[in-house]
Amino acid sequence: MEEQHLQSPAENPARRPNLLTVLCILTFIGGGIYFFSSLMTFLLYDEVKAAAPEISKIWKQPGIAEMFVNTSPAFFAWMAGISLLSIAGAVQMWRLRKLGFHIYTVAQILLIIVPMYFFRFPNPDILNILLSGVFVLLYGSNLKKMT
Numbered sequence: 034m035e036e037q038h039l040q041s042p043a044e045n046p047a048r049r050p051n052l053l054t055v056l057c058i059l060t061f062i063g064g065g066i067y068f069f070s071s072l073m074t075f076l077l078y079d080e081v082k083a084a085a086p087e088i089s090k091i092w093k094q095p096g097i098a099e100m101f102v103n104t105s106p107a108f109f110a111w112m113a114g115i116s117l118l119s120i121a122g123a124v125q126m127w128r129l130r131k132l133g134f135h136i137y138t139v140a141q142i143l144l145i146i147v148p149m150y151f152f153r154f155p156n157p158d159i160l161n162i163l164l165s166g167v168f169v170l171l172y173g174s175n176l177k178k179m180t
Contacts, residue, residue, distance in 0.1 A: 060123035075109035
């Protein structure tokens, strides 16, 4: 019988597709910024709440002050956690693990549902659904390269 030679992963490393690399980097950047801003808002909630009227004047967004007045600091803790979950999923996909896709997808679903709960929105944010949906579909197109 002929002996089969099995290649070790070091001899034949899986190559990450360029699209997957770009998606992961975008997720690391966006998720990192979102995590940091949500965490800082949670930790400095009283200060941010006090500054909200000035911030809304600078950004010319009158609803920002009301958002902070009517929102629990727990919302920002949830959003920081969800962004970490999203980053964790991207790290796994960076390592070509399918589990990362599922983690990332759950995070994106939560990113749509949690604001609806805290702000009592009857409908989800369409822009958020579109952006999350595009990323999930693009990540999903790379599933065949993951283990």
